[in-house]
Amino acid sequence: MTATTLVIVFASLVGLAVGSFLNVVVWRVPHGGKLSTPPSACPRCDHAIRSRDNVPVISWLILRGKCRDCGEPISLRYPLVEAATAISFGIIAAVTGAETTLVWALPAFLYFAAISIALTLIDLDTQTLPNKIVLPSILVGLALLAIASAGTGNWSALLGAVLGSLALFIFYFIVAIVSPRGMGMGDVKLAAVVGLYLGWLGWGTLAVGAFAAFLLGGLFAIALLVFKKAGRRSAIPFGPWMIAGAWIGIAFGAQMWNGYLVAVGLS
Numbered sequence: 001m002t003a004t005t006l007v008i009v010f011a012s013l014v015g016l017a018v019g020s021f022l023n024v025v026v027w028r029v030p031h032g033g034k035l036s037t038p039p040s041a042c043p044r045c046d047h048a049i050r051s052r053d054n055v056p057v058i059s060w061l062i063l064r065g066k067c068r069d070c071g072e073p074i075s076l077r078y079p080l081v082e083a084a085t086a087i088s089f090g091i092i093a094a095v096t097g098a099e100t101t102l103v104w105a106l107p108a109f110l111y112f113a114a115i116s117i118a119l120t121l122i123d124l125d126t127q128t129l130p131n132k133i134v135l136p137s138i139l140v141g142l143a144l145l146a147i148a149s150a151g152t153g154n155w156s157a158l159l160g161a162v163l164g165s166l167a168l169f170i171f172y173f174i175v176a177i178v179s180p181r182g183m184g185m186g187d188v189k190l191a192a193v194v195g196l197y198l199g200w201l202g203w204g205t206l207a208v209g210a211f212a213a214f215l216l217g218g219l220f221a222i223a224l225l226v227f228k229k230a231g232r233r234s235a236i237p238f239g240p241w242m243i244a245g246a247w248i249g250i251a252f253g254a255q256m257w258n259g260y261l262v263a264v265g266l267s
Contacts (some may be wrong), residue, residue: 004097008090011110015089016056018114019082026081026121029130045070056082059232065266081117089114104151105200108144109250111137112197116243117189123239134193137163141196146202157200164199165192165205171210187238194246202252209249217241
């Protein structure tokens with residue numbers, strides 16, 4: 001087994017554990033609960049979850065999606081979040097392992113993947129992006145990307161991250177001022193986080209990621225209107241589309257931007 005394969009397997013296993021923790025974050029943070037206490041328990045019978053029943057994905061399958069004590073159904077979302085986190089961690093590890101310059105950035109992008117999942121679910125559930133997650137993520141993201149820049153010696157990437165964060169924050173802030181019904185301050189703060197990661201990878205990546213967010217969000221809003229699932233005044237969470245756009249930028253931004261420059265004759 002190669003070193004890269006070991007890293008992928010290890011990252012995936014870590015992703016399972018992180019995914020289990022994210023389920024706690026998604027439920028407790030919006031409700032003002034503490035992450036450390038009380039221990040996880042069945043909402044119906046209030047029995048604490050046993051350690052053997054707290055193994056990501058596997059326990060849900062063994063219990064057939066029901067509480068061991070009272071038979072209360074356990075939401076399918078729990079194992080799906082755990083599996084999705086594991087898969088995303090594995091994919092990120094595989095990509096960074098194939099790109100020498102990105103190896104140092106692995107912790108930064110694993111962290112971004114984790115908060116992406118948590119914030120997407122919270123925004124869909126509550127239409128909020130909690131400061132308890134977003135604001136610390138700016139500092140944590142900056143610190144992890146600084147470590148990545150130190151490891152690669154690419155300090156211009158860190159400068160790009162800072163400038164990208166400021167640029168996207170200012171842009172979203174202006175949009176929120178002009179159209180407060182369409183953009184919340186949670187989105188503005190999240191823009192600072194997204195700008196860090198996109199800016200670290202380059203201005204072309206930042207442009208693609210920012211544009212993709214509005215394109216995806218716009219298409220979704222149009223689809224809701226067409227199928228009469230929402231009205232013109234309906235509030236639609238934009239955080240998930242910002243995050244989806246960011247990952248499109250991270251995955252394909254450089255290639256798409258270079259293709260655009262070639263198409264318009266600028267490269």
